Amino acid sequence: MEVAVEKRRELSDFRRDINRERRRLFVRRFFSNKLTVTGSVIILLTLLVTLLGPLLSSYTPYEMVVTSRLKAPSADHLFGTDNLGRDLFARVVYGARASMGVGLSVAIITSVLGMIIGLYSAYYKVLDHVLMRICDGLMAFPAILLAIALMAALGTKIDNVIIALAAVFTPYVARVVRSAALVVREQTYIEAMKAQGASSMRIIWGHIAPNTLSPLIVYSTFIFADAIIIEAGLSFLGVGVPAPDPSWGNILFDGKLVIFNAWWMTFFPGVAIILSVLGLNLFGDGLRDLLDPHTNHAKK
Amino acid sequence: MKSYILKRILSLIPVLLIVSIVVFMIIHLTPGDPAAVILGPEASHEDVKQLQEELGLNDPVYQQYFHWVEGVFQGNLGDSFFMDKPVTEAILEHLGPTISLAILSQITAILIALPLGIMAARKRGTATDQTFMGLSLLGISIPHFLFGLFLIIILAINLRWLPVAGYKPLSAGFWEHIKYLIMPAIALGTGQAALIARMTRSSMVETLNLNFIKTARSKGLHERKVIYKHTLRNAFIPILTVIGQTFGTLVAGAAVTETVFNIPGIGQLIINSVERRDYMVIQGTVLMVTLTYVLINLLVDLLYGVIDPRVRLKKES
Amino acid sequence: MGDHLLEVNNLKTHFRTERGKVTAVDGISFHVDRGEVLAIVGESGCGKSVTAQSILRLFEEKGVTSYDGEINFEGKNLLKISDSEMRKIRGNDISMIFQDPLSSLNPVFTIGDQIMEPIMLHQKLSKKEAYERAIEMLKLIGIPAPEQRVHEYPHQISGGMRQRVMIAIALACQPKLLIADEPTTALDVTIQSQILELIDSLRQKLDMGIMLITHDLGVVAQHCTRVAVMYLGEVVEEGDVESLFENPLHPYTQGLISSIPQLFGNRNKKLSIIKGMVPSLNEIPKGCRFAPRCPFADAKCMNEKPELETLDHNKRIKCWHHQTIKGAVSNAT
Numbered sequence: 001m002e003v004a005v006e007k008r009r010e011l012s013d014f015r016r017d018i019n020r021e022r023r024r025l026f027v028r029r030f031f032s033n034k035l036t037v038t039g040s041v042i043i044l045l046t047l048l049v050t051l052l053g054p055l056l057s058s059y060t061p062y063e064m065v066v067t068s069r070l071k072a073p074s075a076d077h078l079f080g081t082d083n084l085g086r087d088l089f090a091r092v093v094y095g096a097r098a099s100m101g102v103g104l105s106v107a108i109i110t111s112v113l114g115m116i117i118g119l120y121s122a123y124y125k126v127l128d129h130v131l132m133r134i135c136d137g138l139m140a141f142p143a144i145l146l147a148i149a150l151m152a153a154l155g156t157k158i159d160n161v162i163i164a165l166a167a168v169f170t171p172y173v174a175r176v177v178r179s180a181a182l183v184v185r186e187q188t189y190i191e192a193m194k195a196q197g198a199s200s201m202r203i204i205w206g207h208i209a210p211n212t213l214s215p216l217i218v219y220s221t222f223i224f225a226d227a228i229i230i231e232a233g234l235s236f237l238g239v240g241v242p243a244p245d246p247s248w249g250n251i252l253f254d255g256k257l258v259i260f261n262a263w264w265m266t267f268f269p270g271v272a273i274i275l276s277v278l279g280l281n282l283f284g285d286g287l288r289d290l291l292d293p294h295t296n297h298a299k300k
Numbered sequence: 301m302k303s304y305i306l307k308r309i310l311s312l313i314p315v316l317l318i319v320s321i322v323v324f325m326i327i328h329l330t331p332g333d334p335a336a337v338i339l340g341p342e343a344s345h346e347d348v349k350q351l352q353e354e355l356g357l358n359d360p361v362y363q364q365y366f367h368w369v370e371g372v373f374q375g376n377l378g379d380s381f382f383m384d385k386p387v388t389e390a391i392l393e394h395l396g397p398t399i400s401l402a403i404l405s406q407i408t409a410i411l412i413a414l415p416l417g418i419m420a421a422r423k424r425g426t427a428t429d430q431t432f433m434g435l436s437l438l439g440i441s442i443p444h445f446l447f448g449l450f451l452i453i454i455l456a457i458n459l460r461w462l463p464v465a466g467y468k469p470l471s472a473g474f475w476e477h478i479k480y481l482i483m484p485a486i487a488l489g490t491g492q493a494a495l496i497a498r499m500t501r502s503s504m505v506e507t508l509n510l511n512f513i514k515t516a517r518s519k520g521l522h523e524r525k526v527i528y529k530h531t532l533r534n535a536f537i538p539i540l541t542v543i544g545q546t547f548g549t550l551v552a553g554a555a556v557t558e559t560v561f562n563i564p565g566i567g568q569l570i571i572n573s574v575e576r577r578d579y580m581v582i583q584g585t586v587l588m589v590t591l592t593y594v595l596i597n598l599l600v601d602l603l604y605g606v607i608d609p610r611v612r613l614k615k616e617s
Numbered sequence: 618m619g620d621h622l623l624e625v626n627n628l629k630t631h632f633r634t635e636r637g638k639v640t641a642v643d644g645i646s647f648h649v650d651r652g653e654v655l656a657i658v659g660e661s662g663c664g665k666s667v668t669a670q671s672i673l674r675l676f677e678e679k680g681v682t683s684y685d686g687e688i689n690f691e692g693k694n695l696l697k698i699s700d701s702e703m704r705k706i707r708g709n710d711i712s713m714i715f716q717d718p719l720s721s722l723n724p725v726f727t728i729g730d731q732i733m734e735p736i737m738l739h740q741k742l743s744k745k746e747a748y749e750r751a752i753e754m755l756k757l758i759g760i761p762a763p764e765q766r767v768h769e770y771p772h773q774i775s776g777g778m779r780q781r782v783m784i785a786i787a788l789a790c791q792p793k794l795l796i797a798d799e800p801t802t803a804l805d806v807t808i809q810s811q812i813l814e815l816i817d818s819l820r821q822k823l824d825m826g827i828m829l830i831t832h833d834l835g836v837v838a839q840h841c842t843r844v845a846v847m848y849l850g851e852v853v854e855e856g857d858v859e860s861l862f863e864n865p866l867h868p869y870t871q872g873l874i875s876s877i878p879q880l881f882g883n884r885n886k887k888l889s890i891i892k893g894m895v896p897s898l899n900e901i902p903k904g905c906r907f908a909p910r911c912p913f914a915d916a917k918c919m920n921e922k923p924e925l926e927t928l929d930h931n932k933r934i935k936c937w938h939h940q941t942i943k944g945a946v947s948n949a950t
Contacts, residue, residue: 035434137318141590142552145570146322149586152574153329229443233556236445237571256449256560260457260464266449278441285437426680511720517675519735519786520707533725608725609770 029290036286042279046272050096059087061094061246070262080264082254091246092268098235098247099228100276102161106227107220109166110173115216117170118177119204122185132178135171143168147230151239158241161231168230169223176219180212214291221284225277232273248273304611308601315594320372323587324365327579333357338381338577351381377584382576387584390569397467398558398565401488402550404481408489409496409546416493417500417539422527424505433501439494444553448487448560455483465562484561488553492546499542503535510534536607544600548593621648622691622826623672623711623794629685630664630671639898641667643850644686646925649794649826654817656837656858657830658873659847662895665830668847669798672828673707690794709739712787716799718779722771728755728782729767732789739790754785758815777808784815791823798830813840834877838862843931846870849895849906852925856932866932866939868911905937913938 031037049056065085073080079088117135121128138146150164184190185208193203228248234240235249236256243250248269255265327334335351336343351357356364371378377387420432456464462483468476507513508531516530517523555567562568566585573581605612630642642664649655657665667676674695676682688695690711695703715721723731732751736742742750748767755763758781771779780800787795797816801809817840820827829841837844838858845855846869854867865871872891893910896902902909908918917937925935 133314134318136315137322140315140319140594141322141586142549142593144549144555145552145586145589148555148570148574149323149326149582150329152577152579152582153326155331225441232443233445237556237559237574239571239574252446252449259449259452263453263457266446266453270446270450273446274438274442277443278438281437281441511715511717512723514670514675515713515715515721515783515786516723518673518707518713520704520709520738521734522704530723534723610724610772613770613773 026290030286033286033289035282036290039279039282039284039286042275043283046096046100046276046279049093050100053093053096056093057087057090059090061086061091062244063087070258072262073264079268080262082251082265083258083262088251088264088268091251092248092272095246095248095251095269096272096276098158098241098245099231099249099273102158102165102231102241102247103224103228103276103280105162106165106169107224109162110169110223111216111220113166113170114173115177115209115212117174118212119181119209121174122178122181122208123200123204128178131174135174138167138171139175141168143226144230144233147234148237148239151234156239156242158245158247161234161240164234165227165230169227173216173219173223176215177212180215181208184208184211218284218288218291221280221287225280225284228273228277228280304605305602308598312594312598316591319587319590319594320369321365323583323590324368326583326586328361330579334579338579340577372587377587378580380573380578380581382573382578383581387581390581391566391585391588394564394566394569396469396565397563398551398554398567400470400477401481401484401554401558401563401565402547404478404485405488405492405550405554406543406547408485409492409550410543412489412493413496414500414539417497418504418527418532420497420501421504421508424501424508429501432497436494436497439490440498442491443556444487444491445556445560447490448484448557451483451487452560465560467561467563467565480561480563484554484557484563487560488550488557491553492550495546496539496542500535500539503538504531507531507535533607537604540600540603540607544597548596551589551592621689622651623649623828624689625668625672625687626689627686628668628671628688630667630676631683631685632676633681633683636899641850641898642671645845645847645850645852647845647852647855649828651793651826652820652824653842654820654827654829654840656841656844657828657847658832658834658837658844660832660895663847664850665832665847666798669713669796669828669830672796673711673713674703675713705739708735708787708792709790710792711794711796712790712792713796713798714780714783714787714800717803718776718783719771719803721783722779724771727768727770728774732767732782732785735786736789750789751785754789755782757788757819758782758785760785776804777811780804780808780812781815784812784819788819788823792825794826794828795820796828796830799832800829801836802831802833809836816840834873846873849901850898851906851935852933853907853935854933860932866934867907867936868913869907905935913941 063086065081067085068081069085070083071081071085073088079092082088082091117131121131141149146168147164150167151160154160154164190203190207193207231240231247232249232252235247236252238250238253240249241247251269252266255262255269259266330337333348333352335348335355335357339347339351356367359367368378375388377391379386380390383390416432416436420429423429452464455461463480465480467480470477504527512534513526513530516526521530551566554563554565555570557563558565558567559571566589570582570585572578573585625648626646627644628642628646629640629644631638631640633639645664645668647655647657657668659665670676671684672688672690672695674684684696686696690706693702695706698706722728729748729751732754733744733747736747736750737744740747740750751767752763755766760766760778760781766774766778771782774782780803783800795816800816801812804812813836816827816829819825829836831837841858843855843857844861845852846861846867847853848869854861854865854870861870862874865874869891876891891910892912896906896909902919903922904920905911905914905918905923908914911918915938921937923935923937925933926939927933
């Protein structure tokens, strides 16, 4: 009796040690990769700017000063002013809310929907055929084109940008989750659980779902990045976030009209897009190498 | 090979079904009555009624769908309300610039990507490899329209090397034609190059670790031949897949880039039609571009058989 | 000295890895003569394959691999010659066949193309002449209907056929030395002996030297003239096949031999096994490398490195106690 308890304690200690060791190794490897760390720092800074935006600027992004239109960057206006005399720094900082907000919302929504669709198609064969054909059909559209078409149908509004992008990207996420789930589903222990009468709910969410998390997290980082790019594209085309609310894309739209005399209107929002997307891609790349060193190193 | 082709073509049927439904639904997803939306707020009640009749909007939705699909099979994509001509005609008028741009971008992308990817694979793990892969990540992270805007500021406005925007057809002379397309092609091609280069590198690295590469070296072949004959040919299927996919996205990505450079292509047609609420044109162009994309990917799949005898000879042996 | 076909002196192959420099082959020496078959035996991970591939300098990743010592082939030190000279030797004077014939053949080229490649490269024959040579080679290695086979791809033929094709590729330019790295491990037992018979008959026909890498002592006993036993990157014993089997001196060799199941003789005798596992190259023992697993090891073995001693009858041994062990074993049996 004593011995059994002792044994069990040893075993749980051992398990805890292993887990701690694993976490330590993960953290160490994470920080040993300079690119991943750079990526995380960039993302954290961008998120910080997004949240603290109003505190950083003494101007509001909407206040038009007719006398100070198209002023070049100076101490007064750090990034200069736009064609309507609005402070560009304030607009870029507030624009982060729209751009990062859309990106993050799309990443979260597609993860949830993609996970549900992916898990259930992996588990139920008939459902799989139907859902995957629909996914194939949606994936047959080039992403930006489907986004434009959906925006044309839904109307330009920031909520609709999120809906359109979620519709565009969910099939890709569902595919990733499904293929990870299929691997688990084929394992013998899942068959054994079924034979023992475990509910499908418990098998799907208790045993299959956790195994799809790491590819899902990596993939949603890339979706986050791609959503920022496509939102910028839509807003740049005038079918995304509508004026006067700033987003990096629609600042570029304004900037294009005055590209001959106001380079800063293109440069600053442009750099904001590149930095945030690069940060996410670096982070995602590093995370993938950490979580699954065997995957292809090309993106997607 | 025959059964492989047949299987691949049959698998397109559900895809095309979904595509057609989604495209058809564009007009029906709009909040409110499509006819009223098309005509705008100032339109009279009679006009709206008449347009509803013309578009067949009073029929049940499934009938409208079959009617529309029937038209598509006969090459009839409907009429542009705004331009007052058939959608097919409008598409044909805008096709030239987009094709030129897509081909030029693809050539740019491949010319950049393959050498860099192969070089990175040969020097894997070295500083060269890391630099190239860092650059490619940057390339993926810059939206091509943004890159286009930067190119305009630098090459056209500051250095005055190239025209800022616009388009001259091939009939205006080859150089004139190309001059206007250089920046758009670089802008559009670079991002695709980054994707292709990454796939080239990873596929080459994977193949270089296979045993038959050792055999090739042990025969006394020059490393050049080992790389370009034995490795590349085997590594080419994933590379080709990405090239096919990027070519498809090029056609769509051209939509945004064309706006940057004022090129009167398909992209501009779509964007203008979105602004004008010219739904027939939106449906028609989205359908055509997507079909092109699907067909290019089909073509790529069929090319697998040419490259890899294991695909070609599967059923016969 | 210089009359051996291949003479390896104190060869070391180092790899630079994430965890520092690793020496996979650590100062080995042996030789191969024309017409003889030298077996290199050892457990997996002992450096057999690295030795084989080092001879052809197949690890060319600059900055990752480095070699020390000498590999003299017909008087030339292969570690000193230029890359282009090395390429002229590969596939022409020295050829190699590998363990898994399917993965060793390029899946996208026909068998004919792959046999013709070294012929056209080294013998400067035209495509047509090379094609005829390829057919001849296929006939030589006993492939039926060679005119059809040349146009087929590796995945269309059987495993045994594939290894025959590998042999045809290797022998296409009539090399003086053939390195066969576990050529039969991936094949069915019945095919194994066919392939080995084939290699043996071709050796006699072409008068080549063969370096046969294997872990199968049965194969060694049947087909080889001399044996070098490797353990953890070193040669621990070398000698003629008969003397090695009848009178193994190194405890490791003894262990290997007594772990072969005997078909005849005393079936009740328990198979002996060698205790423990091969240590990794990062944690090489200080003294004799085999000491931690050796039943005869004492303090000296643990702390001092033995040298390879040359005894009479071409026998070489690396063990502090080979004389006492010899007595101990013969008394026991």
